[in-house]
Amino acid sequence: MSARRRVALLLATFALSWALSFAVIEALRDDGDDDRPALPPGAAATGSPPSAGTTASSADAVSLTATLTGTRHSHELALEVTEPQARMVPPPQVRDCRQFASWAQREGALPVGFEPVHLLTIRAERSVDVAIHGVVAVPVAQILREREQGPWVELACRQDPPTPTATPEVRDNGEPHVLVPGQTIRLVVDLSDPESAAATFPGGGWNYYLRVDLEIDGVTRSYELRDEAGEHFRCCGRTTFMGYQAARYEWTISPKPTLRYCPELNYVDKPPPRVCQAREPG
Template sequence: MEAVNTRRRQTALLVVFLILPALLAFGVVRLLGTRDGAAHQAGSSPPSSPAAPSDAVGSGPALDVTARITGTEESTELTFLIARGRAEAGPPTSVTDCRQFAEWAQRNGGVPVGFAPVHTLSVHARRNLDISGVSVLAVQVTEVELAGGDGPWVELACRDDHAPAPTATHPDEPADGDPDRPHVLVAGQAIELPVPLDTPYDTGGAFPHGTVDYQLRVRMDIDGVVEEHRLRNGGSPFRCCGRSTYMGFRSARYEWRVSPPRSLRYCAELRYAVHPPPPKCALRHG
C-alpha cells in the first residue's frame, strides 16, 4: 500500500513539473498570436466611418441636366395641338406664366405645332467645371398617330403680358459670339443653354417627319471628358410635332392670358377655297 501511494505522488509531481508548464506556454503563445492577428486585421480593414463630403461629391455625377421644348423652327412661341375640351377649360389657377402653361399643356396631351422643336438645356453644376462641345440629337422612340376621335383638335397658346422680353439668342447664334468658348461654372451654379438639333449622318433632317415620341441624346465635354445624357420630358418621352393648318382649313385657336386678370381670346376655325378669310376672334373673360 505504501508503494502504491509513493508511485501516485511521483506521478503527480511529474505532471506539475513537466506537463503543466508546457500547457501554460502553449496558452501564452496562442493568446499572443490572437492579439497580433486582431491588430493586423484592424490595421488592414477600411474605415467604417462615412466618406468626407468632398469624396462624396467627387464620386457622383458632375452635373444635372434637364431639357424642355421652348419653340419650333417656325416660332419662338409655343402653340399646341390639343383637344377642344382642354383648350376651353384652360389651365388651373396655379398656372401663372407661359412656362408653366407649356408644361401643363404637354402633360394634358398638347403637341407642339411646327416642323422641328427647339430645346433649352438646364444645367446645374455639382462642382466647379467647364462645359464645351454641346451637341443634341433627337432619337425617335415611336411614331404617333393622332386619332380623330381624340379631337376635335384645336390650337392652344399662352399670352403673358407681364413676361420679360426674351434675352436668349437664336440657338445658332451664341450669346458671346464664340460657339467654342467653354461655359465656366462653379459648384451650385445653374445655366440655361438654347440648343439646336444636330443632323444625324444617315438622314436628311434633324427631326423626323410627322408626329413622333423621342428622347434627346446630349453629349458635352466636361473638363476634357465627353459625357452623354439621355433626356426625357419628365416621366415620358418628348412629343412633337402637330399640324393645325391644311389647304383650305385652319383650326380654331384658343389664346389664354394667365397673368391676372385671366382672359381668353377665341378665334373660330376657318374653311376656305383659295385664300383664307380674315380671322374671326373675340375676347372672352375667364
C-alpha cells in the first residue's frame, strides 16, 4: 500500500470516529433531562432571566382618584348655599351634575350632611389584585359659616340616568378585585369605622383630605387624595333642624338649565311632603 493511500485511510478513520462521538454527545443532551419550559410559538428567548424577587412597584400598579358624591345623611350631593347663589344660572360649560357640583363648590357651596361618602375610581396599569382596607377623612381646617350670611338654602342637581355603556358604580364590600391592564372600577365607599371616638369625622364644615389604605397584590399602601382640582375636600353643612327644613332649589342641566323651587318646611311632628314648582332662574 502506497504512502498516499495510508494517509487517506487514516483521515477517513479519524473523521468517522469524530462523527460518532458527536452523535453520542447530542443524544445524551436530548435524553429528556432538560426540564426548561418550552417557549410559546413565535416567542424568542432574549436577555437574561430576572433576578429572584424583582417585581413591579405597587405604586405603579394602579391610578386612584376620589370624588365626593354625598353623605350618610343623603345619597345625593345636596349643597348648602345662600339664596342668591341657588338662583344663579350655571355657566354654559357646566353640562352635567358632576360639573355642576364642582362649579357650585368653587362658588362657596358646602355639601350637606353628617359624614362624607366618596366614589373611588381605580384604574389598573397592569394585572393586579386590589382591596380597600380603610378610608379616613383627615380634617385640616374648620370652615366657619355665620348664619347671618344666609338665609341658607339647599341646592341640588337633577340629570338623566347614566347610559348603559357607563362604568357602573358599586358599593365596596371589602372584597378583593382582580383587574386586568386598563380596567377601571368605581367603588362607593363610606368612611371606615373609627378605632376611637377621637378619630370620628367632626361635625360642622371642614376642609380635609382622604387617606385610603389600598392592598395591592398583598401589599398595603396608603394614598392621600384630594379633589379633581387638587384642593381639599369640603364637608359638611346643615339645612335641616328640629322642626325645620330649609328651602330647596333643584337645577336640571340638560337640555337647557331649568329650575324648580321647594319652599322651606316648618313642622311640629313629622315633615309634610315637599310641594315644588318651576321657577324662573336668576
